[in-house]
Amino acid sequence: MECHDIQAVSHTLRQGLEAFGLADPGAVQTLTRYCQALLDKNREMNLTAITDPVDAANLHMLDCAALLSCAQLSGQTLIDVGTGAGFPGMVLKILVPSLELTLLDSLNKRLDWLGEVCGALDIRGVRRLHGRAEEAGRDPELRERFAFATARAVADLRLLCELCLPFLQVGGRLLAMKGVSSLQEVEGALPAIQTLGGRLERCFDYTIPNTQVVHRVVIVEKISSTPPQFPRRWSKIQKSPL
Numbered sequence: 001m002e003c004h005d006i007q008a009v010s011h012t013l014r015q016g017l018e019a020f021g022l023a024d025p026g027a028v029q030t031l032t033r034y035c036q037a038l039l040d041k042n043r044e045m046n047l048t049a050i051t052d053p054v055d056a057a058n059l060h061m062l063d064c065a066a067l068l069s070c071a072q073l074s075g076q077t078l079i080d081v082g083t084g085a086g087f088p089g090m091v092l093k094i095l096v097p098s099l100e101l102t103l104l105d106s107l108n109k110r111l112d113w114l115g116e117v118c119g120a121l122d123i124r125g126v127r128r129l130h131g132r133a134e135e136a137g138r139d140p141e142l143r144e145r146f147a148f149a150t151a152r153a154v155a156d157l158r159l160l161c162e163l164c165l166p167f168l169q170v171g172g173r174l175l176a177m178k179g180v181s182s183l184q185e186v187e188g189a190l191p192a193i194q195t196l197g198g199r200l201e202r203c204f205d206y207t208i209p210n211t212q213v214v215h216r217v218v219i220v221e222k223i224s225s226t227p228p229q230f231p232r233r234w235s236k237i238q239k240s241p242l
């Protein structure tokens with residue numbers, strides 16, 4: 001990123017975080033460096049389709065920061081399922097350093113890069129897990145161990161619930177990041193949510209600061225244990241969604 005891009009990103013993030021009531025100069029600096037690392041690495045590894053620095057600040061960093069408007073994450077455990085280049089997990093960890101973050105993805109190359117970013121930005125206590133959610137969710141070390149699960153751009157909500165709800169403790173919450181035209185998708189997921197031990201708590205719509213883009217967090221509370229037959233194999237989840 002050029003010097004003027006770095007300044008523009010930093011300014012965008014400062015304004016955006018202030019709009020969320022999250023003014024924190026240290027976080028602005030770290031998020032700016034993360035944005036810079038993302039766009040630099042994106043030249044050699046496919047990490048994001050967004051190549052404009054200010055767009056990346058808005059549509060990645062501030063989009064993910066919006067989760068803090070609907071969830072209190074200090075000191076909590078959180079698994080980010082299908083984290084890709086670290087969204088939303090890394091942004092949340094930068095803004096809430098006490099968060100106990102686990103990043104899960106089936107692509108190891110992206111996790112390796114995230115490890116390098118954590119080292120370069122001195123972000124400590126991030127666990128990186130290489131694997132598929134539907135397999136990791138059967139691992140007793142991971143099953144029903146987290147207070148929060150997050151996911152953005154991973155799967156349709158019906159399928160996503162089967163990937164994510166097994167990770168949650170009873171009383172935990174899935175924060176699924178969706179578009180505002182997701183009403184039908186949310187309604188279609190209600191039987192899956194119930195079968196997996198969840199309950200739709202609410203949808204939280206927000207406008208990404210500096211833009212007119214409105215996105216939605218679908219919040220699902222886990223109210224009882226997920227039956228042991230879930231998650232199923234991916235082919236089964238796709239072929240016969242709950």
Ligand code: SAM
Nearest residue numbers: 082083084087105106107131132133152153154
């Ligand atoms: N969450 C990131 C974001 O919003 O930019 C990445 C989104 S990317 C479109 C989807 C990511 O989910 C990819 O990195 C992919 O490897 C991962 N993924 C998809 N299905 C998965 C599964 N069943 N288990 C683990 N990771 C998965």
